[in-house]
Amino acid sequence: MFSSLFHVPLFLVLSTQLSDVVSEPSFTPILPPSYPLAVRNTYLSAWLPGNQTENIAYAVPEFWNGQPLTWSVMARVDGESYSLFGVPEPESGVKPGLLQSADYTSTHTTFVVTAGLARFVLDFLSPISPQDYVRQSLPLSYLTVSASGINGAAPSIQVYSDIDNSWAGQFGENVATSWGYALSRESTHIFTLTPGGTATFSEVDDMAQWGTAVYCTRPGSSSQVSGRVGGMGTVRSGFVSNGNLTGDWGCGLGSVIAFSHDLGSCGSPKNVSFAVGYVRDAAVNYLGNPRASYWQSAVPDISAACVHAFLDFPRADLEARNLDAAIASRASSTAGDKYRDIVTLSVRQVFGAFDVTIPKDTLNTSDVMVFVKEISSNGNVNTVDVIMPISPILYVMAPEYIRLLLEPVIQYLASGAWPHNYTIHDIGTHFPNATGHNDGTAEEMPAEECGNILLLASMYQLASGNTDWWKQHSSLFQLYADYLVTNGLYPKAQLSSDDGAGPIANETGLAIKAAIALNAFGIMTNQSSYSDTGRRFADTLYKDAVGTDAGRTHFTLTLNDAESWGTQYNLFLDVLLNLTTFPTEAYTMETSFYPTDRATNGVALDSRVDWAKTDWMHWAAGTAMAPGVENEDVRDMFVNDVHAFLTNGQNTAPFSDNFFIMTNGSDVAGVYNTYRARPVAGGHFALMALNGPARIEIGAGESEKSSTKSEGWVERLLARFARRYS
Numbered sequence: 196m197f198s199s200l201f202h203v204p205l206f207l208v209l210s211t212q213l214s215d216v217v218s219e220p221s222f223t224p225i226l227p228p229s230y231p232l233a234v235r236n237t238y239l240s241a242w243l244p245g246n247q248t249e250n251i252a253y254a255v256p257e258f259w260n261g262q263p264l265t266w267s268v269m270a271r272v273d274g275e276s277y278s279l280f281g282v283p284e285p286e287s288g289v290k291p292g293l294l295q296s297a298d299y300t301s302t303h304t305t306f307v308v309t310a311g312l313a314r315f316v317l318d319f320l321s322p323i324s325p326q327d328y329v330r331q332s333l334p335l336s337y338l339t340v341s342a343s344g345i346n347g348a349a350p351s352i353q354v355y356s357d358i359d360n361s362w363a364g365q366f367g368e369n370v371a372t373s374w375g376y377a378l379s380r381e382s383t384h385i386f387t388l389t390p391g392g393t394a395t396f397s398e399v400d401d402m403a404q405w406g407t408a409v410y411c412t413r414p415g416s417s418s419q420v421s422g423r424v425g426g427m428g429t430v431r432s433g434f435v436s437n438g439n440l441t442g443d444w445g446c447g448l449g450s451v452i453a454f455s456h457d458l459g460s461c462g463s464p465k466n467v468s469f470a471v472g473y474v475r476d477a478a479v480n481y482l483g484n485p486r487a488s489y490w491q492s493a494v495p496d497i498s499a500a501c502v503h504a505f506l507d508f509p510r511a512d513l514e515a516r517n518l519d520a521a522i523a524s525r526a527s528s529t530a531g532d533k534y535r536d537i538v539t540l541s542v543r544q545v546f547g548a549f550d551v552t553i554p555k556d557t558l559n560t561s562d563v564m565v566f567v568k569e570i571s572s573n574g575n576v577n578t579v580d581v582i583m584p585i586s587p588i589l590y591v592m593a594p595e596y597i598r599l600l601l602e603p604v605i606q607y608l609a610s611g612a613w614p615h616n617y618t619i620h621d622i623g624t625h626f627p628n629a630t631g632h633n634d635g636t637a638e639e640m641p642a643e644e645c646g647n648i649l650l651l652a653s654m655y656q657l658a659s660g661n662t663d664w665w666k667q668h669s670s671l672f673q674l675y676a677d678y679l680v681t682n683g684l685y686p687k688a689q690l691s692s693d694d695g696a697g698p699i700a701n702e703t704g705l706a707i708k709a710a711i712a713l714n715a716f717g718i719m720t721n722q723s724s725y726s727d728t729g730r731r732f733a734d735t736l737y738k739d740a741v742g743t744d745a746g747r748t749h750f751t752l753t754l755n756d757a758e759s760w761g762t763q764y765n766l767f768l769d770v771l772l773n774l775t776t777f778p779t780e781a782y783t784m785e786t787s788f789y790p791t792d793r794a795t796n797g798v799a800l801d802s803r804v805d806w807a808k809t810d811w812m813h814w815a816a817g818t819a820m821a822p823g824v825e826n827e828d829v830r831d832m833f834v835n836d837v838h839a840f841l842t843n844g845q846n847t848a849p850f851s852d853n854f855f856i857m858t859n860g861s862d863v864a865g866v867y868n869t870y871r872a873r874p875v876a877g878g879h880f881a882l883m884a885l886n887g888p889a890r891i892e893i894g895a896g897e898s899e900k901s902s903t904k905s906e907g908w909v910e911r912l913l914a915r916f917a918r919r920y921s
């Protein structure tokens with residue numbers, strides 16, 4: 196490892212004068228498998244694998260799917276050049292900065308790096324703003340570099356950063372790329388890269404091909420900005436030699452777009468901010484109609500979006516910090532600090548999977564739909580059994596998003612184009628083409644999706660207080676409830692949400708879901724006959740032991756197969772919605788069973804497989820906390836097993852929701868099996884959801900007071916900005 200080579204000597208040299216330079220970096224709260232860096236939507240999703248963090252100067256950030264991204268930060272400190280981040284092949288004479296600490300919250304990832312007599316804080320912010328659709332949909336993420344002297348030194352500092360065409364999904368081929376540079380309003384410097392010859396809405400290896408990569412910055416209070424486009428080596432060595440970017444501009448294979456800031460002498464901290472983005476003029480294709488990102492209703496083009504991003508930065512950052520504090524403290528008080536580490540690592544992954552959209556032609560802001568891609572499995576659009584596992588975080592933080600994710604599904608179903616009497620699995624085979632399945636062919640999960648859509652509608656009604664939405668689509672919901680009445684108790688051979696485990700007949704989990712969903716539907720619509728049917732199903736499954744072994748020690752995987760078992764995550768919805776479809780003894784039985792089938796690293800999804808799902812583990816933990824059960828040991832068992840998976844040092848994928856719970860042949864206990872960066876991490880909020888709906892609503896609730904002080908001037912800036920574009 197180089198780390199010991201370069202950490203120790205510097206420590207020895209400087210330790211007498213620099214008390215805050217440490218030999219081993221600290222990782223707070225944990226060193227995760229991968230750090231979110233710029234995670235705003237499925238095509239703007241940059242991560243840093245945890246095992247590269249210690250040697251951060253040489254690190255190579257990655258797209259969620261593993262493609263390497265060029266994103267460097269260098270600095271000159273009194274004329275000496277250092278790489279701080281993302282320079283795997285430094286120019287000669289460039290020394291590596293040293294990582295002191297790495298930290299993540301729900302919205303920020305922060306690295307502290309020392310270089311000579313300077314200390315740099317690299318703060319990566321991906322804002323989350325459930326209630327402000329402009330802020331949430333803006334396809335830009337911030338990097339702030341804060342520079343200061345160590346122990347009273349006031350070195351002269353220049354900061355450099357670049358990106359390249361990898362952000363536009365281009366690797367190693369000389370694609371005709373148009374680039375742009377603009378010095379826009381509010382002194383915002385904007386570089387763009389737009390590869391040519393690609394089809395709208397096309398992807399290569401999950402990266403979009405039809406958009407524009409953007410890098411922009413603004414002078415801080417005392418920094419001079421220069422920019423350059425050119426070959427990576429030329430541009431970087433120019434900075435190393437001069438501390439600024441001068442010389443010819445030209446774009447070709449291997450070119451970067453780069454900025455440098457001259458901060459002058461930095462006794463106390465001076466900040467520079469960058470915004471990196473990937474902008475799609477048309478975001479998704481909904482049934483042949485292109486939809487735009489919501490931000491396009493507020494600002495007309497990329498330049499305006501960059502200007503807006505910087506004007507909005509103080510408020511976005513303030514909201515994000517309020518959110519960080521609220522989520523961390525509530526998670527800790529709900530189920531301890533390990534639980535906090537899990538949920539705070541999950542938040543960007545969830546909100547960074549959404550596209551908040553409006554129609555591209557009318558930009559009608561009353562017609563909002565949210566789109567989500569089933570990433571790292573098959574790319575389907577708005578998969579209903581992906582929205583279901585996401586939903587606990589939405590129940591807690593953003594109930595309206597449950598409806599916004601369902602709108603494109605339910606409006607398609609309401610059009611009559613889907614020819615079946617059960618709920619569709621998804622509305623398009625591959626994101627971003629939400630073109631429906633008019634031929635009636637989609638992944639077959641009839642019981643799963645009928646149950647899900649009824650339960651999501653109930654959750655939405657309960658959490659949002661909107662009791663009318665389902666009524667607009669009452670005949671559809673009725674159809675799906677009727678499907679379950681007929682087909683829910685003994686489901687024919689079919690897949691459930693865990694399609695990786697294969698289809699199976701008479702799956703107990705689907706029958707449990709049908710029972711709970713029918714009861715929920717009956718309550719939502721005041722039709723007691725449906726609740727009666729749901730309760731009758733539940734009695735058959737539990738009281739008559741059709742869904743359990745004869746001694747009622749556990750629910751089975753398939754009806755009447757006493758030896759089989761499964762993680763019966765659907766019970767959680769009965770608890771969350773307080774439906775009491777099943778008696779408390781059923782939850783107690785199942786909760787007591789889990790520790791008995793736990794393998795070395797956790798409880799498997801079911802008796803067929805050697806892997807577990809982190810979302811369903813939290814749903815099972817939530818069931819263990821049902822009133823009258825309240826089994827904290829079992830809750831903690833699940834939380835500890837997921838936490839151990841995150842911290843065992845065996846993984847580098849963005850928070851995977853599927854890992855091996857035992858070693859079996861080439862499957863290694865504690866290693867991720869499949870799935871990267873999926874939004875189903877929202878399911879980790881199951882325990883917090885039990886505290887009640889909409890408990891974290893920053894912007895409307897508790898943050899209001901603390902934010903009013905800074906609101907004034909930002910509001911004025913934004914108002915001024917709005918006038919310029921009106």
Ligand SMILES: *[C@@H]1O[C@H](CO)[C@@H](O)[C@H](O)[C@H]1NC(C)=O
Binds near residue numbers: 626628
């Ligand atoms: C979406 O559809 C367009 C044609 O309309 C096609 O060119 C593109 O490749 C499709 N995208 C994906 C990801 O399949």
Ligand SMILES: *[C@@H]1O[C@H](CO)[C@@H](O)[C@H](O)[C@H]1NC(C)=O
Binds near residue numbers: 440
């Ligand atoms: C860039 O740096 C060179 C060498 O230090 C200097 O001569 C030149 O004036 C600088 N240019 C600007 C625009 O600061």
Ligand SMILES: *[C@@H]1O[C@H](CO)[C@@H](O)[C@H](O)[C@H]1NC(C)=O
Binds near residue numbers: 316340
């Ligand atoms: C500078 O950036 C750091 C790191 O993001 C932040 O903590 C600090 O508040 C910023 N200072 C100013 C004046 O913006």
Ligand SMILES: *[C@@H]1O[C@H](CO)[C@@H](O)[C@H](O)[C@H]1NC(C)=O
Binds near residue numbers: 559
């Ligand atoms: C905007 O969308 C809403 C909701 O879909 C719709 O009711 C309204 O008619 C639309 N307005 C226009 C001008 O299209």
Ligand SMILES: *[C@@H]1O[C@H](CO)[C@@H](O)[C@H](O)[C@H]1NC(C)=O
Binds near residue numbers: 614615616
């Ligand atoms: C769907 O249900 C309707 C009304 O119950 C019925 O008329 C129709 O035949 C059903 N369609 C299919 C494909 O089962």
Ligand SMILES: *[C@@H]1O[C@H](CO)[C@@H](O)[C@H](O)[C@H]1NC(C)=O
Binds near residue numbers: 754755
């Ligand atoms: C499902 O269970 C029912 C009731 O035990 C049984 O009649 C039916 O044959 C089973 N279906 C399958 C496909 O095994």
Ligand SMILES: *[C@@H]1O[C@H](CO)[C@@H](O)[C@H](O)[C@H]1NC(C)=O
Binds near residue numbers: 721
């Ligand atoms: C529910 O239905 C019953 C009769 O089935 C009726 O008496 C009651 O008023 C209804 N409640 C609501 C809220 O609609």
Ligand SMILES: *[C@@H]1O[C@H](CO)[C@@H](O)[C@H](O)[C@H]1NC(C)=O
Binds near residue numbers: 773775
């Ligand atoms: C759950 O419902 C029962 C009635 O079925 C009620 O007594 C209880 O207060 C409810 N609990 C919550 C948390 O809403």
Ligand SMILES: *[C@@H]1O[C@H](CO)[C@@H](O)[C@H](O)[C@H]1NC(C)=O
Binds near residue numbers: 803804
């Ligand atoms: C263990 O591995 C074998 C061989 O790959 C496989 O058949 C078996 O299903 C695995 N066991 C579990 C519990 O997954």
Ligand SMILES: *[C@@H]1O[C@H](CO)[C@@H](O)[C@H](O)[C@H]1NC(C)=O
Binds near residue numbers: 244247846848
């Ligand atoms: C990090 O882990 C990956 C495997 O996930 C491995 O290929 C790579 O060599 C490791 N990098 C370092 C610096 O240890």
